[in-house]
Each structure stands twice: as C-alpha cells, then as structure tokens.
Amino acid sequence: MATNSKSGLEVLSVADQVYAILRDRIASGEIARGARLHQADLAVEFGVSRTPVREALRRLAAEGLVDLFANRGARVATATPEQLRMSYEARLVIEPGAARMAAQRRLVEPIRRMRQAIAEEAAANGEPAKLFRANREFHLGLVEGTGNPELVRFMEHIWIGRIGATLYELRSDPKTMGADHEAHIGIADAIEAGRPEEAEELTRGHLERAMELIFPAGEGE
Numbered sequence: 001m002a003t004n005s006k007s008g009l010e011v012l013s014v015a016d017q018v019y020a021i022l023r024d025r026i027a028s029g030e031i032a033r034g035a036r037l038h039q040a041d042l043a044v045e046f047g048v049s050r051t052p053v054r055e056a057l058r059r060l061a062a063e064g065l066v067d068l069f070a071n072r073g074a075r076v077a078t079a080t081p082e083q084l085r086m087s088y089e090a091r092l093v094i095e096p097g098a099a100r101m102a103a104q105r106r107l108v109e110p111i112r113r114m115r116q117a118i119a120e121e122a123a124a125n126g127e128p129a130k131l132f133r134a135n136r137e138f139h140l141g142l143v144e145g146t147g148n149p150e151l152v153r154f155m156e157h158i159w160i161g162r163i164g165a166t167l168y169e170l171r172s173d174p175k176t177m178g179a180d181h182e183a184h185i186g187i188a189d190a191i192e193a194g195r196p197e198e199a200e201e202l203t204r205g206h207l208e209r210a211m212e213l214i215f216p217a218g219e220g221e
C-alpha cells in the first residue's frame with residue numbers, strides 16, 4: 001500500500017483500501033464486535049499515515065459499523081437485541097419477495113453465487129465462522145438475484161452492521177445448521193427452476209424458523 005501522496009485523490013485511494021480491508025474484517029468477524037480500533041496501530045499495520053485510517057473509520061461510522069468517540073478512538077459497533085430483531089424483521093419483509101423475483105429472473109451469476117455458498121457450507125465441517133460466511137453469501141446471492149443493486153446494498157448493510165459471526169456461533173448446533181443447509185438447497189432449486197411461489201414460501205419459512213430460534217416466544221415481552 002502506497003505511503004506517499006501528493007494529491008487528495010491519492011490519499012482517497014489509500015483510504016478506500018483501508019476502508020475495504022477493515023469492512024471485510026468486520027463483516028467476517030475477524031474483528032469482533034466491540035473491539036477497539038487504534039488509529040496508530042492500524043496506520044503502522046497498513047504502512048500509511050493516520051489520515052487515510054481516520055477517513056476510513058469515518059466512512060465505517062457513517063455506515064453504522066464503527067462508533068467514534070471524541071478523544072477515545074473508535075470501536076466496532078455492537079447490535080442491541082432490539083436492533084437485531086428489527087434487522088430480522090426487515091429480512092422477513094424483503095427476502096421472500098426477493099426470492100420470488102429471483103425465480104422470475106433466473107440470473108446466472110446470483111444462482112452461481114448461491115450454489116457456491118451451499119458448497120462452502122457443506123465443506124465447513126461445522127466451523128461457525130465458515131458457516132456464517134457461507135450463509136451470508138447465500139442470502140446476499142439470493143437478493144442479488146433480483147437484479148436490484150439498491151436492495152443488495154441495503155441487505156449488505158443488514159448483514160455487516162447487524163448480523164455478525166458471534167450471533168451465528170450461538171445457534172450453530174449441527175441440527176440447526178443441517179436444517180439451514182437443506183433449506184438453502186430447496187430455495188436455490190426453486191429459484192433456478194423458475195418457481196416463484198415456491199421460492200417465496202420456502203424463504204419465508206426459513207426465516208421464520210430462524211427467528212423462532214433466535215427470539216423465543218415471549219422474550220422481551
């Protein structure tokens with residue numbers, strides 16, 4: 001990564017790279033929720049000045065992925081139980097309809113992405129981090145199947161900013177993961193075969209079952 005810059009454009013380019021790396025680490029769970037982000041340490045790691053690191057952290061904060069504190073640095077944002085519940089409610093509204101649309105359009109690349117995620121899920125050997133990444137890839141591929149980039153950006157924000165690997169680890173028992181895997185296969189089959197109603201119904205049932213596990217009846221009432 002370049003360390004010298006003579007124009008604002010070059011500084012922005014470096015900031016873009018730092019932003020992309022940190023965003024990916026947060027999304028994958030490599031940097032845990034609530035973890036401190038030290039500008040000086042990150043600048044040394046990336047071989048840059050603090051300026052592009054500061055810019056990257058500001059962009060992450062604008063997306064709700066990082067909390068900035070005056071004179072106290074930055075910390076990876078955490079999701080409250082209520083925020084998490086609202087995120088799943090948003091998924092329940094959007095993803096079944098997205099699955100229907102994906103089955104109507106049958107776009108090649110999103111279907112390939114879903115199939116690849118299913119293969120990675122099968123090869124994960126029960127490792128929560130790998131299962132989380134595969135699950136995220138499957139559902140983002142499903143939404144990508146709508147051909148609507150606005151929906152994709154919204155769901156990327158939901159997955160990265162609210163649904164993290166830590167949560168997934170808490171519910172990654174073999175029985176649950178097996179059910180998720182079979183559900184993904186069924187949804188992908190329905191989308192690829194062009195069966196909109198089935199794709200929508202399977203996706204809704206899949207998400208409702210997930211919500212029942214994460215938010216037991218009566219919790220928080």
